[in-house]
Every structure is written in structure tokens, then in C-alpha cells.
Amino acid sequence: MLSKPRVYTLFQHLVQHIGTLIVLIGAYELGDVASAIIPLPATINGLFILLLVFVVYGKVPQFLNTVIPVYLGHMSMFFVPAIMAVWLFQQAVYDHWLALVLALVLTTIASMVLVMWVSNKLLKATDNTSR
Amino acid sequence: MSLSSVSSAFGLTLSDISHAAMWIVILVLCYGFAIRLAKWTNQHVLAHPILITTTLVLTFTQLIEPDVQRVMTHLHPIKYLLGPLTVGLALPVYNQLPILRQLGVKVLLPIAVGGLFAPLSAFSVLYLLDAEPAWQLTILTKSITTPFAMDTATMLGGIAGLAAVFNIITGMIGVMALPSVNRWLQINDDKANGLVLGTIAHGIGTSKAVLLSEQAGAFASLALCVNGVGTAIVLSVLLG
Numbered sequence: 359m360l361s362k363p364r365v366y367t368l369f370q371h372l373v374q375h376i377g378t379l380i381v382l383i384g385a386y387e388l389g390d391v392a393s394a395i396i397p398l399p400a401t402i403n404g405l406f407i408l409l410l411v412f413v414v415y416g417k418v419p420q421f422l423n424t425v426i427p428v429y430l431g432h433m434s435m436f437f438v439p440a441i442m443a444v445w446l447f448q449q450a451v452y453d454h455w456l457a458l459v460l461a462l463v464l465t466t467i468a469s470m471v472l473v474m475w476v477s478n479k480l481l482k483a484t485d486n487t488s489r
Numbered sequence: 490m491s492l493s494s495v496s497s498a499f500g501l502t503l504s505d506i507s508h509a510a511m512w513i514v515i516l517v518l519c520y521g522f523a524i525r526l527a528k529w530t531n532q533h534v535l536a537h538p539i540l541i542t543t544t545l546v547l548t549f550t551q552l553i554e555p556d557v558q559r560v561m562t563h564l565h566p567i568k569y570l571l572g573p574l575t576v577g578l579a580l581p582v583y584n585q586l587p588i589l590r591q592l593g594v595k596v597l598l599p600i601a602v603g604g605l606f607a608p609l610s611a612f613s614v615l616y617l618l619d620a621e622p623a624w625q626l627t628i629l630t631k632s633i634t635t636p637f638a639m640d641t642a643t644m645l646g647g648i649a650g651l652a653a654v655f656n657i658i659t660g661m662i663g664v665m666a667l668p669s670v671n672r673w674l675q676i677n678d679d680k681a682n683g684l685v686l687g688t689i690a691h692g693i694g695t696s697k698a699v700l701l702s703e704q705a706g707a708f709a710s711l712a713l714c715v716n717g718v719g720t721a722i723v724l725s726v727l728l729g
Contacts, residue, residue, distance in 0.1 A: 398725050399725060401572055402722065405718070436570055438543050439561050442546065443648070444654045460618070466663055469606050470603075473603035474684075474685045476598060476599040477599035478674075478681045
């Protein structure tokens with residue numbers, strides 16, 4: 359049998375998770391409603407609503423601080439249903455493989471070189487001035 | 490009130506619910522295995538849980554119910570939850586606000602340069618090679634965090650599933666190419682590495698940056714947040 363404190367922590371965890379889900383789903387649905395006026399995806403609108411709450415409140419409520427990182431850590435699983443759609447595009451991917459390789463590999467590496475060079479220039483300047 | 494009357498009130502049959510439950514259990518088990526595998530291989534980029542889980546679930550669909558579209562319908566509750574979880578990114582964004590205030594344009598500029606160059610260059614390649622317009626629009630989202638990429642792609646008239654795939658491949662290339670870029674430019678600085686990984690390789694890059702150092706991780710999260718939100722807004726406003 360579970361000891362009393364353990365039952366208590368389990369219950370506390372459950373309440374924290376339910377609370378977090380209510381906040382996240384609430385902000386997302388509000389963001390969805392806001393999409394009618396602000397032409398941005400529901401997730402971005404929801405994120406700004408929640409961010410605004412944090413900024414106004416001045417800190418992140420304890421239960422959200424505990425639970426959200428756990429959810430974000432397992433976000434990969436929630437992508438899977440959407441990614442499965444790629445199965446339906448197999449033929450198209452075969453047909454365009456060269457264009458895709460060029461567009462994905464070359465441009466990604468080129469962008470990395472560019473960002474690395476610019477960041478190094480700017481951040482090195484910070485180091486010099488701060489010393 | 491019986492279970493069947495509850496389910497019919499939502500326009501669902503019991504078979505729908507049991508199929509959904511079965512596929513969600515399969516998905517969770519495959520994911521559980523995938524994170525084990527990632528741990529065993531010391532977080533190797535090719536053993537990324539998204540890649541392994543998707544491959545396993547698709548294998549199961551071929552064995553159990555070859556109609557991928559139907560299985561995707563069964564997994565709809567999981568797909569829905571991605572939205573609210575993405576909203577949870579407000580927490581890391583909030584935590585990065587102090588660095589942003591402190592360094593301002595010095596970090597914003599490299600992120601903006603990468604945030605503009607990466608999608609535009611990829612778009613140009615597909616445009617010049619005459620790929621379908623939906624693909625051209627989809628690839629614009631390749632460097633922003635996957636949930637934003639999927640949402641933004643849908644909004645632009647692209648294909649969400651394809652956006653996720655382009656996105657994940659981009660993230661993996663970013664992680665694999667970093668050592669060569671370091672060597673070629675002879676720059677190996679935690680802040681620059683973090684900004685590069687977060688801006689170009691989004692979430693996959695950020696998880697790599699966290700392994701490099703705490704500072705690289707912080708800069709990568711900042712870049713991921715700023716580029717994700719920024720690109721999503723710019724694309725939605727310009728093309729949505």
C-alpha cells in the first residue's frame with residue numbers, strides 16, 4: 359500500500375498536470391479565437407497571450423514552471439501523427455529528390471556559415487568592449 | 490447513461506474510440522522505445538525519437554491497417570494536443586527575455602540574417618528547379634521550430650506533414666554539419682554555435698547545443714524562440 363505522503367504527492371502531481379493542461383488548452387483556444395482578428399497561427403497567438411500573462415504577473419506560476427518543461431521534453435511524440443502524412447507524398451518526394459537535396463543540404467549549410475560569421479563579428483565586438 | 494450513448498452523442502462509434510485508444514497506445518509504446526534508443530546511442534542525431542517513432546508507427550500501420558489516412562484520423566487527439574503544447578513554448582521565451590534585453594541587436598541581427606536567408610535560399614532553389622508551388626511555400630518554414638512550421642505551412646497553403654519532414658531533415662543536417670562549419674570558418678565559440686544551431690536547426694539543434702554547454706544552450710533557445718516567432722509572423726502577415 360502507498361504511504362500517505364506518496365499518495366499526497368501523486369495527487370499534487372495530478373492537480374498540477376490538470377491545471378497546466380487547462381491553462382495551455384485555454385490559451386491555445388483563445389489564440390484560435392484571436393486568429394479571426396489577428397492573422398497569425400493559433401499557436402503563436404496563444405503563446406503571446408500566455409507570455410503576456412507571465413510578463414504582467416512578473417513570474418511564471420510554480421506549477422507551470424514544473425510541468426511545462428516535462429511536456430516540452432516529450433513534444434517529439436506529438437509531431438508523429440502529422441509527419442505520417444509524408445507516406446502519402448512518397449512518389450512526389452522521389453520525383454523531386456534532387457531539388458530537395460539541394461534545397462535542404464546546401465542552403466542549410468550556407469545559412470549556418472552566414473549566421474556563424476555574423477554572430478562571431480557582433481559578439482566578439484561585445485567581448486572587446488566589455489573588457 | 491451508458492458508454493455507447495455518451496460516444497454517440499459525440500458522433501463517434503465505440504469502434505472509433507477503441508481504434509483511437511489502440512493507436513495511441515501503439516504510438517506511446519513506439520515513442521517509449523525511441524527515447525530508450527536515443528539514450529543508448531548517446532543521443533545520436535540519426536536516432537532522433539521523431540524519426541524512429543514515425544518509422545515504427547508507419548511499420549505498424551502497414552502490418553495492421555494499411556490505410557495511413559485512417560490511422561492519422563485515429564491519432565487526432567494527439568495531433569490536437571500539439572497546439573496547446575506549442576503554446577507552452579511561452580515559458581522558454583519568457584526565460585530568454587533577460588538575454589534578449591541585455592544583448593539586444595547583437596543577437597537579434599544574426600538571428601534575423603539566418604531567419605531570412607535560410608527560407609529564401611531554399612525557396613529560390615525549389616523555385617528555380619520548378620517544384621510545385623505548395624512545396625515552394627512549405628520549404629519556407631524549414632528552419633523554424635516544427636510546430637510553428639506546420640501551422641505556418643498550413644496557413645500559407647503548404648503541406649503541414651511535409652513541413653515537418655523538411656524541418657526535421659534541416660535540423661539533422663544542421664547538427665551534423667556544425668563541426669565542419671566550425672573548422673572551415675575557424676570559429677568555435679559557444680555563443681555563435683548556440684545562435685547557429687537555434688536559428689538554423691531549431692529544436693533539434695537546440696537539444697544538441699544544450700549538450701555543448703549551458704551558454705550554447707541558452708543562446709540556442711533564444712535563437713529558436715526569436716526565429717520561430719519572427720518567421721511565423723512575417724510569413725503569415727506577408728503570405729497568409
